[in-house]
Amino acid sequence: MRALVYDSYRGPVSVRDVPEPVAPAGGVVVEVRATGLCRSDWHAWVGHEDVALPHIGGHELAGVVATVGTGIERWRVGDRVTIPFVEGCGRCDWCASGNSQVCPEQQQPGFTHAGSFAELVALHGADTNLVRIPDSVSFEAAASLGCRFATAYRGLVSRARLQPGEWLTVVGAGGVGLSAVMIAAAIGARTIAVDPNPAALTLARELGAEHVLETSDGVADLVHELTGGGAHVATDAVGTPEAAATGIHSLRRRGRHVQIGLLPPVGGHPRIPMDRVIGWELDLLGSHGMAAADYPDMLALVESGALTPQQLVRRVVSLEEASTLLPALEHARGAGITVIDPWLRRTPRRPRPNSPSESS
Structure with missing residues (x-):
């Protein structure tokens, strides 16, 4: 798959082919349809966050379940999903109380493991962390919920x-x-x-x-x-x-x-x-994000039209464009949210075995 990768802190950011991820036990692989470009991703790139190098950033995402790991009960291939940027373990007292955003064993796409600046991303604790996207909510709007809006x-x-x-x-x-x-x-x-x-x-x-x-x-x-x-x-x-x-x-x-x-x-x-x-x-x-358990009330406001996160999406860019935008975030002065479509400018779209056929 194609992904946005950097090999060193403050180093060059480039689009390259990397191995496709494998669904972890209790997790899934999601085909990324939209992923937000956030200042937190810039913090990782400059080294304010301790990430493993080389690294794929990206933590605000929405897409379609592409493969399902072992032990999954709630999700199947083709489901439209998003996820908070904090993935709770699903086993501790904090997760059981609906507070996975402070889970001591939490993982985070784009920080503790490879993130969503790619065509595919592996996600952990799917039954605890995934959130179903209503048909009336676009992938771009759903991606904006995962960090900035939900937080x-x-x-x-x-x-x-x-x-x-x-x-x-x-x-x-x-x-x-x-x-x-x-x-x-x-x-x-x-x-x-x-x-x-x-x-x-x-x-x-x-x-x-x-x-x-x-x-x-x-x-x-x-x-x-x-x-x-x-x-x-x-x-x-x-x-x-x-x-x-x-x-x-x-x-x-x-x-x-x-x-x-x-x-x-x-x-x-x-x-x-x-x-x-x-x-x-x-x-x-x-305030450290929001647990998946708290999403229904927010999504209900989005569906009703009381909240319109899609108004914040000001542009959709390709991975190639994002490679120059990420380092520039420190001094960026554009208004609104920039969203990356990892499949943009791939014509025709590269087929994948058993790839969900739903379009955004």
Whole structure:
């Protein structure tokens, strides 16, 4: 199969032929129809994540079950599926309680094993982790749910318990941040989006942000002014110490901050304004994806039209195009989500033995 591969951290990224994966026990192989290009993939490429080299990234995906491993009860070849980026083991107490997103034995496509920047990907713990895609939801929309949208949904709904009428500050209007804006609008919350990119702010306003602010030193003070005392909830959807501090300083007393953007300990753990956290009794909450068990409520909102993740998909690219886009993610300024179709520009499509015939 063709896959997007790099052999060293910050090294060249190329499309090459690699052996097809084999379904693990309790797992499946999925023919990838859509996979998101995410900043987390960039973190792996630069070495902020410890991945085995050479490596195939990609963790937001949707596709069709191509082969089924031993011990599978719920899935068969041809099923349309997606998966959270955390694959729980399915055996521990955390998985049994529906919290596989914090499973101690978790695996992650694109990080702990080869990911979805390929025509095929092997996935573990299928009966615990796979999620059926409704026929009305496209592969592109489903792929966007696996990391950015689902993480924002869990962060706001389950962790911060954002309520109708509350103010939310979203720092960073990339894929996660725009997902948060859409989810807040569906809940009935009032959102302020903060980002240095005017195009991203324009899209945030289209998706429901009441106010948009370009990043500046005084942005937290502006939030307090606009909200009459500060936001009830804030989220860092970027993953920088500056973005986290902006979110925290934008909160009113006893507010809740949700950290969604990755803050890798590069050069030591990042500084957080704990004096404000203590003095104002703020809650700091982490959000690490969302378990498959929690997908039905979110998918029901997607099917009803209350949530429209497909609006975030701004372009679909080939593996070849992705090879140049991945290293450039650090400074990317495009708005919305980029999705890779690993089969794009393969005409005619290369046949596979027993390949599902369903088209997207």
